Structure formats: C-alpha cells, structure tokens
Amino acid sequence: MSRVGVLALQGGFARHLEALAVVGHTAVEVRGPRDLRGLDGLVLPGGESTTQLKLIARAALEPALAQFVGGGKPVLATCAGLILAACSVVGPEQASFGWLDVEVSRNAYGRQVHSFEGRSDKGLHLVFIRAPRILSVGAGVEVVDTFNGEPVWIRQGNVVGCCFHPELSGATEVHRSVFGVGAAQGVEL
Ligand code: GLN
Secondary structure, three states, X not given: OOEEEEEOOOOOHHHHHHHHHHOOOEEEEEOOHHHHOOOOEEEEOOOOHHHHHHHHHHOOOHHHHHHHHHOOOOEEEEOHHHHHHEEEEEOOOOOOOOOEEEEEEOOOOOOOOXXXXXXXXXXXXXXXXXXXXXXXXXXXOEEEEEEOOEEEEEEEOOXXXXXXXXXXXXXXXXXXXXXXXXXXXXEEO
C-alpha cells in the first residue's frame, strides 16, 4: 500500500488525485509541511508556476519539499511543476527549486494555440496546456520520451518531469511508471 501526495495549493491537482486512485494508491492533498509526513511519493501538478511559487512560500513549504525530494521517494513534476523543479527557467526568468538539471522555457509550445494534443515519438497520447519546453538537459538526465524529437518526459534520479499533462489523457502510463501499481486505496479527503 502506498500513500502519494499531490501538492494542492493551485492548479490541476484534482485529476492527479483521481489518476493515483485509479492505479491503486491512497491519494492525499498536500497543503502544508505536515501533509508530507509518511508519504511514499509526491506530485507537483500543472497550473500557474508563479502563483504556485507564492503559495508555496506562504505555506512555508519549500524546506519540507526539498527534504522530501532529497529523501529519494518518487516525485512527478508536471508542467508548472516541471517549471518549479527545473534548474533554470526562462521566458521570463523565474526562481525555481533546481531538482532537475534542465532549462525550461515557459509557455513555449505554441503562442497562438496554447493547448493542443499530440502523440509522443513512442506513441503516448500527450495533452499540452501552455506547456513549458525543455531547452536543454544535463548529463545526468534521462530522456524517457520525446515529441518531434524534443524531450517531454525526463527523469533524474527519483524526480520525473513532464511538459504535458499525464492526468488528462485518460491513460495512466506515467503515474504507473513513477509510482507503480498499488492495492486500490482511493482518494483521502
Ligand atoms: N504556463 C504555465 C506556467 O508558466 C504552466 C502551464 C501548465 O501548468 N499547464 O506556469
């Protein structure tokens, strides 16, 4: 049995809770440092990264998040979450936590059409919403999947980053790959 938290301060956390429940985990909303206790994994959802940064600061969550990530449990950072987890953010520049050795550019997939769907180079259904683009990856970063040859699903140690929204595609490959399959515990509200 495993308990997986989803940062629930802003953005698309609800569908991640559902996806985790579908793959058999107890999904828990994380709003403050105490909520991280006893978790076996964590999701940083999409949304608006500038707002999320402010809310994380207001909740005094950054040290606890850093400790959790440093503890080696699996972490999935999607879209705005990837922007927070990156080492370097441009378009415009923004503070970030530096857990993934990548440079990302905000809102860099399609200026006019902010949202679109496509297939990854390995055939995964991808949903992009004002998605960040990964401009470069460090030597320690594994590229798991690409879109038109560009990295969109990456991993460095226990931290996985996605430009797209795996919780919106109706498939659960990414959640299963990061957290494994649990024994159907459901969402804890
Ligand atoms: N464009 C958003 C940002 O810069 C991220 C978009 C998303 O999470 N869907 O924070």
